[in-house]
Amino acid sequence: MNRQQLVNQIFIFCLTHNLRSLFPCFFCPFSPISDLEKVPKHLLKHDDAIFEFNKAIIDATAPYCVAYKPNLAFYECYGLKGMRAFEKTIQYLKENYPEHFIIADAKRGDIGNTSRMYAKTFFEEYNLDALTVAPYMGEDSVKPFLEYKDKWVILLALTSNKGSQDFQLFTSKDGQKLFERVLEKSQQWGNEDNLMYVVGATQGSMFSDIRKYAPNHFLLVPGVGAQGGSLQEVCKYGMTSDCGLLVNSSRGIIYASQQKDFAEKAAENAKELQQQMAKELERC
Numbered sequence: 001m002n003r004q005q006l007v008n009q010i011f012i013f014c015l016t017h018n019l020r021s022l023f024p025c026f027f028c029p030f031s032p033i034s035d036l037e038k039v040p041k042h043l044l045k046h047d048d049a050i051f052e053f054n055k056a057i058i059d060a061t062a063p064y065c066v067a068y069k070p071n072l073a074f075y076e077c078y079g080l081k082g083m084r085a086f087e088k089t090i091q092y093l094k095e096n097y098p099e100h101f102i103i104a105d106a107k108r109g110d111i112g113n114t115s116r117m118y119a120k121t122f123f124e125e126y127n128l129d130a131l132t133v134a135p136y137m138g139e140d141s142v143k144p145f146l147e148y149k150d151k152w153v154i155l156l157a158l159t160s161n162k163g164s165q166d167f168q169l170f171t172s173k174d175g176q177k178l179f180e181r182v183l184e185k186s187q188q189w190g191n192e193d194n195l196m197y198v199v200g201a202t203q204g205s206m207f208s209d210i211r212k213y214a215p216n217h218f219l220l221v222p223g224v225g226a227q228g229g230s231l232q233e234v235c236k237y238g239m240t241s242d243c244g245l246l247v248n249s250s251r252g253i254i255y256a257s258q259q260k261d262f263a264e265k266a267a268e269n270a271k272e273l274q275q276q277m278a279k280e281l282e283r284c
Contacts, residue, residue, distance in 0.1 A: 001101055001129045002150045003193045006218070036078075038255050040262050050078070050085035053262075055092055057254050060267040064274045067101035068093060069220075069248060090126055102128045103154065103220070109134035109141045116144040123148045130154050132198060132220075135182050139189055146190045153195050157182055158210065160200020160223035183213035192216045196246070199238070204230060207237035216240060222248040224273075231273075235280040249273055 036049065043049045058068065070089060075082035093102055108118040108131060122131045123145075130152035133145055145153045158168055158179040168179040176184075186195065192214075199210050201223035210219065219238055224231050224247055231247065238245055253273070256265035 001152075003218075005150075006101060038258065040258050040260065042260055048081075048085055048088065050075070050082065051088045051092075054085070054089045056263040057266055058089075058093065058097065060263040061253065061270040062097050062100065064267070064270040066099070067103060067246065069103040069105050069250075071250075072104060072106040087126070090128070094127075101130070103130040103132065103152075104128045105132050107132045107134050107156065108145075109137055111137065112140040112144060115141050119145045119148065123151045130196070132156065135186060139185075142186065143189050146194055151194065153190060154220050155182070155186055155195060155197050157197040158199050158203050158206065160202040164200070177209075180209065180213055183210065187214070192218075196220055198222065201230065201234050201247070204233040205237055207234065211238065211240075216244065218244050218246055220246045220248060222250075224249045231276055231280060235277075247277070 036044075039049050039053045043052050046052045054070075070086060072086070075086040078085070090102065093100060104122050104126070106118075106122065108122075109115060110118070119131075122128050128151075131145060132154045133142055133156070135142055135155050142153060142155065145151070158164065168177070170178045172178075172181070183197065189195070196218040197210070197214060197220070199207065199219045199221055201221050203210075207219075221234055221238065224234065234245065234247060249270075253266050253269045256262065256269045
């Protein structure tokens, strides 16, 4: 999915849900991640409880989002069983919701030959739309992912975890922060048609600094909801003329209930967040 197709999909979503006519909105990619300890007990009777959970979450939330972001760690930790659930989840999305954007949250990035194999895995074998990538090893660890047409690299820039301050906010002698250097340098490798950035919602007004370096790039924004990120600040400082924001909310939706009504509760929370987004659009 290229940039124009992505923008068009967001635009169609807005019109379908009456979210400000003729104005493209951002979407909320939920992560159907599956920690078996949090999966409702009645699903554990199934041979593949992870997939059954994911399928129910997807069916319940699909009307309120245009993307999904499965977190690979929550599948890899169960070995072959987990990866089969991941593959079935991807297949289910492609067959039943082919218009939805699929992001693999894998945070890959290694020396060139290894990155090339990672890229082949996610962009050829699974044929996903986007992959999160860690930039620490530099150009040759990122560029293999950028060689695929209509695929996206989502580069970690300024994250929402506590440890982000250890390195990302380090300031050089010339006053440039490390995350700003990542934004600046990486645009020599890719462009706004194949490169996005991860920016945590808890960073608030620092979105203004991000936009100085990446005024038109899409930003993937985790941390709204359970992590305490402010949707209002994200929109105020981060939105662009064609939206430019992919707002992620996971735990507050997929784990809204551990009872038999888990899918219904997930749908309620997803709809509520969608309505909050609509209000923010009206302020723009």
